[in-house]
Amino acid sequence: MPPSPDVAPGSPGSDAAAVEIDGLVMRYGEKTAVDELSLRVERGTITSVLGPNGAGKTTTLEVCEGFRRPQAGTVRVLGLDPTRERRALLPRIGVMLQSGGAWSGVRAEEMLRHIARLHAHPLPVEMLVERLGLDECGRTPYRRLSGGQQQRLGLAMAIVGRPELVFVDEPTAGMDPAVRRTTWELLEELKADGVTIVLTTHHMDEAERLSDLVHVIDHGRLVASGTPFDLTRARDQATIRLVVTRPFPPGSPDKLRIALGDHTEVTEINEQSLLITGPADGSTLARVSAWCEEHDVLPESLVLGQRTLEDVFLQLTGREFEA
Amino acid sequence: MSTTRQDFTPAPGSAPLSRQVVAQASMETRLLLRNGEQLLLAVVIPVLALVGGILAARRLGLDFDETPVDVLTPGVLALAVMSTSFTSLAIATGFERRYGLLKRLGASPLPRSGLLLGKVIALLGVQVLQAVVIGAVALGFGWRPGGGFAGVLLAVAAALLGTAAFAGLGLLVAGTLRAEATLAVANLVYLLLMMGGGIVLPRDTYGSAGAVIQFLPSAALGDAMRDAFIDGSVNLVAFAVLAVWAVAAGAMASRSFKWE
Numbered sequence: 001m002p003p004s005p006d007v008a009p010g011s012p013g014s015d016a017a018a019v020e021i022d023g024l025v026m027r028y029g030e031k032t033a034v035d036e037l038s039l040r041v042e043r044g045t046i047t048s049v050l051g052p053n054g055a056g057k058t059t060t061l062e063v064c065e066g067f068r069r070p071q072a073g074t075v076r077v078l079g080l081d082p083t084r085e086r087r088a089l090l091p092r093i094g095v096m097l098q099s100g101g102a103w104s105g106v107r108a109e110e111m112l113r114h115i116a117r118l119h120a121h122p123l124p125v126e127m128l129v130e131r132l133g134l135d136e137c138g139r140t141p142y143r144r145l146s147g148g149q150q151q152r153l154g155l156a157m158a159i160v161g162r163p164e165l166v167f168v169d170e171p172t173a174g175m176d177p178a179v180r181r182t183t184w185e186l187l188e189e190l191k192a193d194g195v196t197i198v199l200t201t202h203h204m205d206e207a208e209r210l211s212d213l214v215h216v217i218d219h220g221r222l223v224a225s226g227t228p229f230d231l232t233r234a235r236d237q238a239t240i241r242l243v244v245t246r247p248f249p250p251g252s253p254d255k256l257r258i259a260l261g262d263h264t265e266v267t268e269i270n271e272q273s274l275l276i277t278g279p280a281d282g283s284t285l286a287r288v289s290a291w292c293e294e295h296d297v298l299p300e301s302l303v304l305g306q307r308t309l310e311d312v313f314l315q316l317t318g319r320e321f322e323a
Numbered sequence: 324m325s326t327t328r329q330d331f332t333p334a335p336g337s338a339p340l341s342r343q344v345v346a347q348a349s350m351e352t353r354l355l356l357r358n359g360e361q362l363l364l365a366v367v368i369p370v371l372a373l374v375g376g377i378l379a380a381r382r383l384g385l386d387f388d389e390t391p392v393d394v395l396t397p398g399v400l401a402l403a404v405m406s407t408s409f410t411s412l413a414i415a416t417g418f419e420r421r422y423g424l425l426k427r428l429g430a431s432p433l434p435r436s437g438l439l440l441g442k443v444i445a446l447l448g449v450q451v452l453q454a455v456v457i458g459a460v461a462l463g464f465g466w467r468p469g470g471g472f473a474g475v476l477l478a479v480a481a482a483l484l485g486t487a488a489f490a491g492l493g494l495l496v497a498g499t500l501r502a503e504a505t506l507a508v509a510n511l512v513y514l515l516l517m518m519g520g521g522i523v524l525p526r527d528t529y530g531s532a533g534a535v536i537q538f539l540p541s542a543a544l545g546d547a548m549r550d551a552f553i554d555g556s557v558n559l560v561a562f563a564v565l566a567v568w569a570v571a572a573g574a575m576a577s578r579s580f581k582w583e
Contacts (some may be wrong), residue, residue, distance in 0.1 A: 117338060
């Protein structure tokens, strides 16, 4: 059955969650990309999915978009099964691929106009061209656009059909800072008008600024969920970044943790820097300095700061986030 | 800026399928014709083959049963069908895969049937353009299609069946190989079939090989077109060969096609 042309957000079925994933498993040969993942995205929110490369983010999005069939578990998007009810779902969602998505010889505006024509009530193409600065692409064929220009076209194609829900895979990769800000403003306006946005990102500042909720994924599993505020500040913790001039002696993180006592976590960032998380007081700082002197370690810098999503990520996954 | 803020309130929905197919077909046609190499393949090479063949036949006094232009024109029209439905389609589709266009359209309201229909309409549109140009040049050289109106209808039927067979083969190549490999294979196969595939020149000019190559889709299309235009007769063997290729290639392409 063809989808009805106007599915407004007040229609039946609209009380279902935007995305509901329950026990999703996806394997490629020996490798498990998604491992019993369960998560929920509420309507009208911006939700970020964070994770290192290979964490299963893109695979999860592709299941939601109906490109892949779940091997186990269930996925519902706007209350629909994305594989079996794909034709009904597709007009209601917008998809921004991580890369590509146009004819090699097409012009940016021409491509956007084409996608607009496939929809019943598209946004004005000129407005999107202006908002995302696509007019600068002129008559350049797609294959010769810069990475940032291709990203902006990808975002424009994802939202031109006035979707209820938009999946954006690393929306601002390759964009310069000014364009990133414009893009963020655009995503915030979409949200203000009731569009649900699910984004994967490599940029912690992007997730912190935009998201109502952050899901951190590692090895195909959900390792943490919460608002950026919850994740970064709820435990009343601060961070100390300790960078030293020469590599630490073996076993340093453990020794330092013992020296600092309970309520403190020490994570190795690399062989010359450690992240200490715990109560932010002068005595911790003093004890870190004392420990350095005692172990003949010369601090290069000792920076006290608020915990960022990046720190949370490092602690949860034991890996630094590659931006 | 003081312009009022754009309202992004969701209003999702697909355009009517007919409008989507028209949009898809017109984009595909426009992009095919914009591409210089494709145009060379579609029009310039067949016209050169026709004019060159006629001039060579005159100078060398080649002996055909009919006038050179009457023999060569149906074969050149067959070549045009092959160039568009096999080579152009394969190359274009290969790069559509490579640049993620097929994936992108897979996430749009356009269903696969609409995508395929759009491609077919674009192919047929380009083929009509080719037939008009080649036909005009041939008529200028004194072409007299002997099959009359029935012959033209038969030729159209052969061209459609040939399009199905070659499009199946083109999609089989484009859907399984990388874009660069598709580019090479599609051009190489086109060249080999043009020279040795019994498409432009009648099979009896190939000596004893003629009996073997009649099972190639190129020779079958050439034979069917020649018989239709020269005296309006139905070459049943050729039509059967084309039908088998169309079914087999279509089945293999739809089974093995990778969208990414």
